[in-house]
Amino acid sequence: MRRRRQPLVLTVDAISCDGHGVCAELLPEWIRLDDWGYPILKAGAVPPELLDRARWAVSNCPELALSLRPAPLGVVAAARTERT
């Protein structure tokens, strides 16, 4: 069996985030803004086709508040279930 790539999740450091909104512009499929301009991220693993732009959003966050990390165990399971 081919080894699957480890699922990744996007997280925001709510204390550092200043609501610039760059992330939502770069990755609208995954990030939208609330009424005050702060990002609301979808839960679960970022789909492979969005990963490149997710990395782009991470590196363009003015506050370095956005990060892409290996999914915690529960999320891995959720991501696998989604695929089936």
Add this chain to the structure above:
Amino acid sequence: MSRLVLPAPVTVRMEGTRTGQPPADGTPASESEPAVSVEPGPGRLFADLPVAGEWRSLARHRATYRMPPPASSRPNGRLIELVGRAGLQGRGGAGFPTARKLAAVAGGSDRRVVIANATEGEPASGKDRLLVTRLPHLVLDGALLAAHAVGAGEIVVCVDRTSGEAARALRRALAERREQEPPSCDVRIALTPPRYVAGEETALVHWLNGGPAKPTLTPPRPFERGVDRRPTLVQNVETLAHLSQIATFGHDWFRQAGTAEEPGTALFTVSGVARPIVLEAEMGARGGDVLAAAAAPAGERLQAIVVGGYFGTWMSAKDLEGTPLSRSALAPFGASPGAGILVTLPESACGLLETARILRWYAGESAGQCGPCTFGLPALAKTTSSLAAGRAHSEDVGRLHRWAGEIEGRGACRHPDGAVRLLRSALSVFASDVEAHLRGRPCEGSRRPALQVPASSEEWR
């Protein structure tokens, strides 16, 4: 090895009523102590509770509460196991299993620290200040035992700096011990800023490390990296008091009260009644019994109760009456005993107005670090306030629901989640009021605030 399990003390009598001792009018408390009245009587933590202003010497404390904590600086697995068998859960609000927390800290590196948390930033709670003020030796017993269990060499007792009487009692108790029972480790008292979130464990650690008393991102949690980057146990003072009684009287004794899943007794602060009261009751005591023991309401019918404090959930008086005060029984109502708080709302008052006022307080207590909390909570407060005043439209209620869903879970700490939970429960418990207010017919009570909601301070250090 010292024996940690002793026979049950004769001073403890809980049978007959599930609400512990019935409190009655006590002596009015002095200014710096919250207006709380109690009457000494049978109980566990309250087995020998002095009235306000009365001092319990260490000798008398020993006569009732028995065994002094043993001295050791190495982690004690037996004591942790004993606490685990007793099934003790934290009494600071979250209800986390105490033994697991102890084991996590004991498993960390050397030079561990214990924080005894008596900050009690929840405005509707008075039990921790009462415990520290009236039974400081019981709290110190627990703190020393916890230090013994995890192998800590330092204890910091954190008390809100505005509760001077609690700090004085602690100092006096410490002075007595230094003469008669020198503590096995360093014990100091820290006076914390009077803010709600200052008592959150990462905020406490942040402040003790020289920063503002604001929460920090987790992980790391304090058990991994706390005071001076050392493994730190943060434990509510009531939890520590229970721990001391478990060590003294055993886990079987502890389990004689409460339910199988949530054993023991707990302190409850009941306010909104004529005079706020702290009483000891078994976990799982019926809500109606606890309210009756607190003599609530005074002459007027009850409409609803905030269960778990301002960081809690509204429940109708009818729902709470027969419901046991335990996590499992309150869960279907989206509620939790929290730190053991019941705030009663009389029939004549307006639940929407009171919710708006508490939300305003919530917004003022935000650390202002995370956007959804900093901007979301004032928006929730403002819209709920116009709803209470009969100036809102149904879209506003829709917006409240949407905001609630969007704000929840997006702060570094749980502060915004508490506001959201309170609001949601208000919109559900006071649903018929929402309808009436939307039709431009606000109730009489919406012009007369009923609950005491304090102003927020600006001090963070």
